[in-house]
Amino acid sequence: MACIDNYNYEILLKGSFRECAEYIKNNYKNIRDLNAGEEVIEGVMLIGKPPIPIAYEGDYIIFPYTKPCYGSFVLKVPLKEYLKSEKKKYKDMNKDKKDDKSILSKLKFW
Secondary structure (H helix, E strand, O other), X not given: OOOHHHOOOEEEEEEOHHHHHHHHHHHOOOEEEEXXXXXXXXXXXXXXXXXXXXXXXXXXXXXXXXXXOOEEEEEEEEXXXXXXXXXXXXXXXXXXXXXXXXXXXXXXXX
């Protein structure tokens, strides 16, 4: 199982959970609302008051992340590393099949 520290993320905003959620709603178009406890990407669970806005832009996923004892942040996480590891696992399991899925199909919530 992975955790957020295994990804090269960028912190876009530090603030209250409400401020983080509003930032995403006001700055991104491709948004899905999830519930607390749902897994966004492997090993990364959401903490917060639902609905929790999750955005997708280019090769990035943007979401509010609450780290206990540290506070809430808006994180921008590149999916390239995650997709490479998933693709390798998938190819090892299914050597005869071709993986042509888009990046959106790899996200846990999209």
